[in-house]
Amino acid sequence: MSDTRPIGIFDSGVGGLTVVREVLRRLPHERVVYFGDTARVPYGTKSNRVVQSFAVQDTLFLLRHDVKMIVVACHTASSVALDHLTQLFRLPILGVVEPGVSAALKATRNNRVGIIGTRGTIHSKTYERLLKERRKEVTVVATACPLFVPLAEEGWLDGEVVRMVARIYLDSMIRGKVDSLILGCTHYPLLFPVIQEQMGSEVVLIDSAEEMAAGVEERLKKDGIENRNSGPPEHTFYVSDIPHQFREIGERFLGREMESVTQVDLESADLIHPAEIHDARVK
Amino acid sequence: MSDTRPIGIFDSGVGGLTVVREVLRRLPHERVVYFGDTARVPYGTKSNRVVQSFAVQDTLFLLRHDVKMIVVACHTASSVALDHLTQLFRLPILGVVEPGVSAALKATRNNRVGIIGTRGTIHSKTYERLLKERRKEVTVVATACPLFVPLAEEGWLDGEVVRMVARIYLDSMIRGKVDSLILGCTHYPLLFPVIQEQMGSEVVLIDSAEEMAAGVEERLKKDGIENRNSGPPEHTFYVSDIPHQFREIGERFLGREMESVTQVDLESADLIHPAEIHDARVK
Numbered sequence: 001m002s003d004t005r006p007i008g009i010f011d012s013g014v015g016g017l018t019v020v021r022e023v024l025r026r027l028p029h030e031r032v033v034y035f036g037d038t039a040r041v042p043y044g045t046k047s048n049r050v051v052q053s054f055a056v057q058d059t060l061f062l063l064r065h066d067v068k069m070i071v072v073a074c075h076t077a078s079s080v081a082l083d084h085l086t087q088l089f090r091l092p093i094l095g096v097v098e099p100g101v102s103a104a105l106k107a108t109r110n111n112r113v114g115i116i117g118t119r120g121t122i123h124s125k126t127y128e129r130l131l132k133e134r135r136k137e138v139t140v141v142a143t144a145c146p147l148f149v150p151l152a153e154e155g156w157l158d159g160e161v162v163r164m165v166a167r168i169y170l171d172s173m174i175r176g177k178v179d180s181l182i183l184g185c186t187h188y189p190l191l192f193p194v195i196q197e198q199m200g201s202e203v204v205l206i207d208s209a210e211e212m213a214a215g216v217e218e219r220l221k222k223d224g225i226e227n228r229n230s231g232p233p234e235h236t237f238y239v240s241d242i243p244h245q246f247r248e249i250g251e252r253f254l255g256r257e258m259e260s261v262t263q264v265d266l267e268s269a270d271l272i273h274p275a276e277i278h279d280a281r282v283k
Numbered sequence: 284m285s286d287t288r289p290i291g292i293f294d295s296g297v298g299g300l301t302v303v304r305e306v307l308r309r310l311p312h313e314r315v316v317y318f319g320d321t322a323r324v325p326y327g328t329k330s331n332r333v334v335q336s337f338a339v340q341d342t343l344f345l346l347r348h349d350v351k352m353i354v355v356a357c358h359t360a361s362s363v364a365l366d367h368l369t370q371l372f373r374l375p376i377l378g379v380v381e382p383g384v385s386a387a388l389k390a391t392r393n394n395r396v397g398i399i400g401t402r403g404t405i406h407s408k409t410y411e412r413l414l415k416e417r418r419k420e421v422t423v424v425a426t427a428c429p430l431f432v433p434l435a436e437e438g439w440l441d442g443e444v445v446r447m448v449a450r451i452y453l454d455s456m457i458r459g460k461v462d463s464l465i466l467g468c469t470h471y472p473l474l475f476p477v478i479q480e481q482m483g484s485e486v487v488l489i490d491s492a493e494e495m496a497a498g499v500e501e502r503l504k505k506d507g508i509e510n511r512n513s514g515p516p517e518h519t520f521y522v523s524d525i526p527h528q529f530r531e532i533g534e535r536f537l538g539r540e541m542e543s544v545t546q547v548d549l550e551s552a553d554l555i556h557p558a559e560i561h562d563a564r565v566k
Contacts, residue, residue, distance in 0.1 A: 038329070041328075045324075046524050047526045050322045050526075119528075123527060146437050147430075147439075149433075150429060150430055156430075160447060161447050164447065168444070241329050241332075243328055244330070244402065
């Protein structure tokens with residue numbers, strides 16, 4: 001009656017920890033295994049083919065940890081690789097695009113929705129397509145904001161530079177009169193105040209992490225794979241690199257201390273093949 | 284009397300094409316095989332251990348193409364992985380740090396030298412150590428400028444944002460009264476005008492690519508491995524990813540058209556082992 005296997009969550013880096021935070025808040029009995037591909041971050045500037053290949057490797061890595069569900073916390077991977085993953089694998093795989101789209105359609109009053117994200121996400125038109133499928137009278141304004149990620153990672157969350165960059169990137173959103181704006185990248189919630197200031201207080205900013213956690217809960221119930229055990233679950237965090245400022249950035253995203261983080265040897269992570277899923281263990 | 288094998292040049296991405304340009308200009312008889320690790324770019328934000336592992340894979344890839352020399356065009360890899368590579372491999376391996384240091388020591392009159400680069404490069408203190416080893420009375424001012432790479436890739440080479448970022452990053456250089464400044468990243472020459480404007484016209488900016496090409500020539504002569512064949516050599520370019528704006532950025536760096544670029548399958552590139560060097564061929 002209780003499925004104690006963990007939920008696997010992956011992202012191109014640490015940004016997906018905002019999704020982990022919401023999942024843990026909403027589902028305190030669930031165990032999480034997280035993988036951040038910090039050695040190959042970012043995904044947002046890379047081709048669909050390469051992101052799909054990375055996403056398969058990330059999924060195979062999590063499958064080694066006997067997960068019951070995969071959450072793709074990365075918007076780029078959700079936009080360009082989710083169909084690929086769901087065609088390949090049997091277990092439930094949830095992306096962040098669908099929850100963001102639902103939240104935006106709930107929020108908008110004038111049916112003018114904005115979406116900002118990486119080049120990969122925007123170029124894929126996945127958000128745009130899904131918004132229009134779900135409500136054909138909606139008008140979508142989409143803009144790639146490539147400098148938002150390095151600004152957030154540099155910790156320049158405030159001040160003249162980020163304001164000026166936000167002004168340039170968000171100009172089309174203001175001219176397009178959107179009344180809800182999807183933050184289509186896990187880094188962007190860090191720039192929430194600057195983006196809100198630029199857009200004006202009436203515009204609803206959609207951070208998909210919260211909506212995502214609700215979607216996870218719903219799916220666990222639907223499939224009858226909730227963890228009903230009490231007792232504090234143990235979460236595990238894996239990354240493919242631990243650069244200097246890793247913990248600092250990671251804890252800013254997660255909103256709490258990271259007890260232990262394990263660096264996965266790239267060689268072994270790269271060498272995972274489907275046949276090994278059930279018998280291999282990461283060093 | 285003539286060694287027709289190519290020179291192997293690698294970088295984390297397309298930035299190293301500025302080095303290719305200078306090598307081709309200076310050594311028109313030499314063939315070049317280039318590898319840009321565009322699937323895992325950037326290296327500058329990652330740990331030494333991961334960059335060393337990538338650098339070994341990049342070198343092994345070039346060795347498959349029977350190169351006579353390796354040029355590490357990436358400043359981060361040159362700073363944190365060159366010793367590792369020269370300890371592992373027999374063939375001559377040249378980095379970009381040494382030529383930059385020589386040029387700066389030639390240029391400075393007040394013995395106050397600035398160095399800007401990625402976090403990885405600056406954190407390694409490789410430039411600093413080498414400058415002081417070569418001239419102990421030199422004062423070094425070092426600053427990481429993480430936003431310069433995304434700004435250059437975004438094509439924001441001019442205008443208010445890049446000026447403001449340059450003003451913030453270069454403030455310590457101006458206060459430190461450096462009279463020569465090493466551009467310690469292959470992307471930075473694209474920002475040459477903005478950096479020069481900020482530093483003032485008396486400060487000499489050191490772009491290591493030219494000096495690097497001179498170093499390559501010298502080493503080829505010393506080892507007696509020059510290519511004396513006439514006839515136009517054929518160059519080959521490999522990358523691990525071809526994202527949307529690849530050709531545009533690449534040709535901006537190379538300063539001429541790229542005839543053909545081959546995408547290397549990540550899986551096979553990752554699976555290179557020393558034993559395979561001489562019998563394996565990339566798909």
